[in-house]
Amino acid sequence: MNTQEIINLTGKYIANTYNRFSIAITKGKGCRVWDADGKEYLDFVAGLAVCNLGHCHPKVVKAIQEQAEKLIHVSNLYHIELQAQLAELLCKNSFAEKAFFCNSGAEANEAAIKLTRKYFKDKGESRFQIITMEKSFHGRTMATLAATGQKKFQQGFEPLLEKFIYVPFDDVDAVARAITTDTAAIMLEPIQGEGGVNIPSDNYLKDLKALCRGKGLLLIFDEVQVGMGRTGKLFAYEHYDVAPDIMTLAKGLAGGVAIGAMLATDEVAKSFVPGTHASTFGGNPLAAAAGIAAIKAVLEEDMLENCRKVGKYLLEKLYTLKAEYPFIKEVRGKGLIIGMELTIPGAGIVKACMEKGLLINCTSDTILRFIPPLVVTEKDVDEMMGILRKQLSAVSYQ
Numbered sequence: 001m002n003t004q005e006i007i008n009l010t011g012k013y014i015a016n017t018y019n020r021f022s023i024a025i026t027k028g029k030g031c032r033v034w035d036a037d038g039k040e041y042l043d044f045v046a047g048l049a050v051c052n053l054g055h056c057h058p059k060v061v062k063a064i065q066e067q068a069e070k071l072i073h074v075s076n077l078y079h080i081e082l083q084a085q086l087a088e089l090l091c092k093n094s095f096a097e098k099a100f101f102c103n104s105g106a107e108a109n110e111a112a113i114k115l116t117r118k119y120f121k122d123k124g125e126s127r128f129q130i131i132t133m134e135k136s137f138h139g140r141t142m143a144t145l146a147a148t149g150q151k152k153f154q155q156g157f158e159p160l161l162e163k164f165i166y167v168p169f170d171d172v173d174a175v176a177r178a179i180t181t182d183t184a185a186i187m188l189e190p191i192q193g194e195g196g197v198n199i200p201s202d203n204y205l206k207d208l209k210a211l212c213r214g215k216g217l218l219l220i221f222d223e224v225q226v227g228m229g230r231t232g233k234l235f236a237y238e239h240y241d242v243a244p245d246i247m248t249l250a251k252g253l254a255g256g257v258a259i260g261a262m263l264a265t266d267e268v269a270k271s272f273v274p275g276t277h278a279s280t281f282g283g284n285p286l287a288a289a290a291g292i293a294a295i296k297a298v299l300e301e302d303m304l305e306n307c308r309k310v311g312k313y314l315l316e317k318l319y320t321l322k323a324e325y326p327f328i329k330e331v332r333g334k335g336l337i338i339g340m341e342l343t344i345p346g347a348g349i350v351k352a353c354m355e356k357g358l359l360i361n362c363t364s365d366t367i368l369r370f371i372p373p374l375v376v377t378e379k380d381v382d383e384m385m386g387i388l389r390k391q392l393s394a395v396s397y398q
């Protein structure tokens with residue numbers, strides 16, 4: 001099918017929930033993708049921070065191919081070797097002691113929210129309230145929508161699940177003021193992704209942890225976007241020298257295959273007993289095989305080092321643009337999640353870049369987000385900068 005035929009078919013049969021660009025991507029390799037008409041693009045979106053290893057990483061492809069011939073799905077009625085091995089890898093490389101697998105970021109957060117309720121029920125404490133942050137994003141299911149501190153996602157779906165309260169990000173005092181005897185947990189992205197690549201001050205997460213310890217609350221980190229190497233460490237919390245009680249993962253976890261995971265300490269995870277929570281597909285052999293291959297690749301192929309190095313290079317390049325164009329308000333990031341906040345809408349720039357063969361993303365209307373695969377090179381960054389600079393110049397002449 002050519003691009004127009006795919007667009008027509010989508011319009012006819014797919015529920016209209018997405019504002020899609022007028023291209024259809026049919027092939028990918030590393031940091032490049034190709035559309036149905038054969039046009040090549042340099043990809044600084046990486047499937048929204050999913051394809052951290054680059055598209056179709058050979059080790060993930062091989063793991064999927066081999067596992068597909070052996071066993072694709074079996075259900076959690078039985079033991080699954082690869083699921084247990086993936087959990088071991090995640091636990092051995094993090095604070096966690098137990099993992100629960102599901103199929104998406106929202107589901108991982110649902111699991112975290114349910115576990116929090118159960119944990120306090122088991123302790124005989126009636127605490128239900130979870131404090132989350134303004135500009136946060138935790139997913140689109142009813143509970144995670146309520147956790148998400150952005151009205152625009154909630155409109156039309158009220159009444160929301162009760163017991164979530166929102167405070168400004170990077171403001172410890174605001175959290176302290178919001179805590180009551182009803183508060184169970186503080187839940188946040190260590191670095192906000194969808195909300196505009198918001199980086200906290202150095203001590204913020206540590207201070208939150210101290211608050212949690214003082215008041216007996218759980219600390220939940222949603223690392224669905226920033227986990228799995230995106231920030232230059234395997235998990236973003238490692239930058240801040242603080243561990244949560246629960247952490248959720250999804251996007252970059254299995255090299256592009258749908259997966260979600262909720263990790264927790266034994267002390268908290270023990271409240272999930274048989275029958276309390278489940279997922280039919282969660283941690284099935286195919287997804288687990290992809291997950292194992294993906295984590296091993298991140299850890300063994302110097303991807304974290306590359307992420308830090310090229311991330312720094314990209315950040316410096318974007319700073320130079322800030323000096324040139326008055327409509328660039330701020331550039332901020334860590335590793336390879338970088339935001340460039342504009343004083344004007346970013347959609348036109350994204351579209352113009354796409355036409356010139358570069359994929360970038362715009363979030364929260366005015367923030368250009370750069371989330372390339374972690375294998376991106378300085379040469380790719382130079383190429384990206386060439387295209388971006390031209391489009392920014394075009395804007396300044398308008």
Ligand SMILES: *Cc1c(COP(=O)(O)O)cnc(C)c1O
Pocket residue numbers: 103104105106107109137138139140189193194222223224225226250251
């Ligand atoms: C993308 C995202 C989610 C939701 O993940 P889905 O797989 O779309 O359900 C949750 N939290 C954060 C931080 C995300 O970036």
